[in-house]
Amino acid sequence: MTSPTHSALAPTKLADWLSLLETRHSKEIDMGLERVMKVKNALDLQYSCPVIMVAGTNGKGSTCAMLESIFIQAGYRVGLYSKPHFLDFNERARVNGVPLDDESFVKAFDVVEAARKEISLTYFEFTTLAICKLLADAPLDVVILEVGLGGRLDAVNVIDADVSIVTSVDIDHVDYLGDTREKIGFEKAGIFRQGKVAICSDPQAPQSLIDHALAIGADLRLFGRDFNYNGDKQQWNFGGREQRRNSLAYPSLRGANQLLNASAVLAALEALRDQLPVGAQEVRTGLVMVDLPGRFQVLPGRPTVVLDVAHNPHAAATLSQNLDNMGFHAYTYAIFGSMLDKDILGVIAHMAGKIDHWCLCDLPLPRAASSDQLLNYLHDANVTEDKDHSLHQFKSPEDAYMFAMSKAGENDRIVVFGSFLTVAGVMRARRNAQS
Template sequence: MSSNTIDSSSAISPSKLADWLKLLEQRHAKEIDMGLDRVMQVKQKLGIHYDCPVIMVAGTNGKGSTCAMLEAILLQAGYKVGLYSKPHFLDFNERARINGIPVGDELFVDTFQEVEAARGDISLTYFEFTTLAICQLLARQNLDVVILEVGLGGRLDAVNVIDADVAIVTSVDIDHVDYLGDTREKIGFEKAGIFRSGKVAICSDPQAPQSLIDHAQAIGADLRLFGRDFNYNGDKQQWNFGGRDQRRNSLAYPSLRGANQLLNASAVLAALEALRHQLPVGAQEVRTGLVMVDLPGRFQVLPGRPTVVLDVAHNPHAAATLAQNLDNMGFHAYTYAVFGSMLDKDIAGVISHMKAKVDHWCICDLPLPRAASADHLAQALEVAGVLEDKEHSLQKFSSPEDAYAFALSKAGENDRIVVFGSFLTVAGVMRARRNASS
């Protein structure tokens, strides 16, 4: 490993992970720079390849849950599992896990230095650079299986320089319209870009876009659709999965809460069915994995009073699911919302699903230039018809931490606080809670 070598394009080779991340954040002109040519060149220089099955997961929502369930089940089955997921909440190390444990700083720094040496004068975004580093890092770990979560779209996402043995698209809805298009058909085509000729392609969206189906057929992928090639049924106690060649009965419900988790779990079991000869997994291992799976920030209900719900819902599809999940909870006298969002999101669409569920809005700025200001969110809420009266209020704050502190000071023990709108909103509250307990 050329860990101590850097090219002439950089006079700096940080020795600490935090310094590397600061450098990468400042270096490339664009935060998002769609296209694979630059990433593919560096990947080839690094010689990244895998000697084990690779599962890739894309989708508008549900990617993180699907990856977490895959990891939990495969770990229960005794396999050595590598996972790349994003974004992180508190520590960058969350993005790469080996056997469920985040990778340490030293291994990141060594691999960052290797990517730096390989890239020469090729400019890479923060996401492209760190993706290459993590893919290289995982390729060196003698793993039994690698799970890779796509960042944005699929076809032009940096993760897509890796060829997946099984590619999953969880859901297709309107998000990132500036990059992916403004219809489900356009977005479906972008997400189908992770499919490969002759390999298994899975879509767990009950209404898969025709563009996704057509692309899979055009390249000769082995497409498996929810409702046609796999399905589920169940009652309040247990559920059953049916695939092309495999049934799994009397399954425990995933420990992840939420209305769409059985769709995600079905995609997971369809993927494991496709890999059953390379990675056999028993019935008990599936049951235990589903019960053990844990994923912060996805309809995460914290213990104690008042009830606190953390959910990264940041687009209308996710907000609709969050609203449905809130309806399925027990009675709460008042609901306080800690809400922050990126400016490029469909803020009006998110509010439309949530406005009937919230009594008191605590809206906040977020620590990124492309975030919507609290003033902007206040305007959007007013346009949506959110009123202030004896039973309803709207307060603006400079951070999620401040908004959460205010909500906590006002909420009674029979109330609930819902934190949503962005990973950064949830991360801010997580950080506040961690600081309060330390």
């Protein structure tokens, strides 16, 4: 990437750039693509390799990680944009599984800064354009882009994808996307393109998503109609429109919905088989080797610690099911922090019967729910204290984690969930303890 002459006023360090971008725009989220599209055109941002875009209420990260892992095993050079990050911003952009360095980001930010002129961009819009430009200018064979919020008006959607995947559609971000699956399905279907493959792995795809795909002439492929899976305890099989893959290893990612995500991945591979052929062994190895922090991630050691970014009822229901499948634990401690705009009562409804000791924490964002508010939600859900159940409040996930670790016995477990920030706080506490 050719970097413009560095402005004397522009930051020279990544951390300073990010601090500037967090405060520059008047809104944290500013829906609409007009401003982003203008800067994209000024950047002459275009790709010379296939692009896969992934949206969905839950399952986006797992789907992207599986795609990345399989393509790497097949010997391709793979670019990935995912979000949000846990500990370091660099996690958001990877080439062949390796995060890009600070210098690359600073150069990309300089390029976007020169191109935007007087156009104001949010943190997400600015960084999305910078990362998309970084990946477009790299010598890559395939690029995977994860949508942030919704689809139709998300900044990533200024890119035209060759294959678009919607993993699941459920209620989340109601202030921006609507309060029904039909409204949200239409928003997510906004990433589909005329004449291009559009995949939906939700077993009950909203009619609005199907109708939009038909209206624009996308090549829609639905789970249960155009692709499917079956299997036993040892292995599973995939069937697509024209391609079958048998005797597959289960993904190393834990969880009840991972075969739905993996099926969408294999449907995408089928769609791109002429441009990016992938062999059976490469698929098997890619599924076994895939790694994704914070998605039903069970850490080694005792007490058992589970990290899961579940932050809406759909994800909480899956987490609850996964906890049931873990086997016996004497007591379960929860470290729970959430954004205020989430369906907190809906999340609690799925988790209340699984938790003995709640450790409620504040999070470092103005739009986060306070531990006082979380306590009120638990009271509203009739969660009470007795000799075997307790409710505690903390100023941070780190403090809550240290408390839970001091109380939990060897046969207990600690479940960290509710927000990326909750999981990130515990990851930070563990890293600090090990350093």
